[in-house]
Amino acid sequence: MTLMTQPASALRPLHPTLYRLAQDGHSLDFLFAQCPACSALTFPSNAPGCMQCGDPLRDAQTLRRPGGGELLEFVTLHVPLTPGMVVPSIAGDVRIAPGIVEEGVIGVKDEGSLRPGMRLRAVAEPDEAQGVYACRFVPEEQGASA
Numbered sequence: 001m002t003l004m005t006q007p008a009s010a011l012r013p014l015h016p017t018l019y020r021l022a023q024d025g026h027s028l029d030f031l032f033a034q035c036p037a038c039s040a041l042t043f044p045s046n047a048p049g050c051m052q053c054g055d056p057l058r059d060a061q062t063l064r065r066p067g068g069g070e071l072l073e074f075v076t077l078h079v080p081l082t083p084g085m086v087v088p089s090i091a092g093d094v095r096i097a098p099g100i101v102e103e104g105v106i107g108v109k110d111e112g113s114l115r116p117g118m119r120l121r122a123v124a125e126p127d128e129a130q131g132v133y134a135c136r137f138v139p140e141e142q143g144a145s146a
């Protein structure tokens, strides 16, 4: 391999309050706040209060957990929602922890390989021109080759 690709570890997270690169240099860990009052998880970790009990989370621990979850539903977008967005692209609702559903970009070519209820994991998608990596969800079994 003569390809000069930078490892994702040389890049910054596009959304540093949401995720960080995991030990393997490819997967993402999500950042949660653990409520000191009721110990429920809140996402993202810098949310203004506990999703469960409303505690202001001033003394909350930030918890890193392997990013991923259960695919609930998904849709293929043919019109860019934001400038520079590549279409078609697949957006999905992913349950990343009990009671926490986030919308994410699914990193597969077409939705034929997707089905509700399948496990997804979060991986880094490097954007070397911007010096950042973004979050993509991929089916768990093919995450290593994505």
Ligand SMILES: [Zn+2]
Pocket: 035, 036, 037, 038, 039, 040, 050, 051, 052, 053, 054, 055
């Ligand atoms: Zn709480």
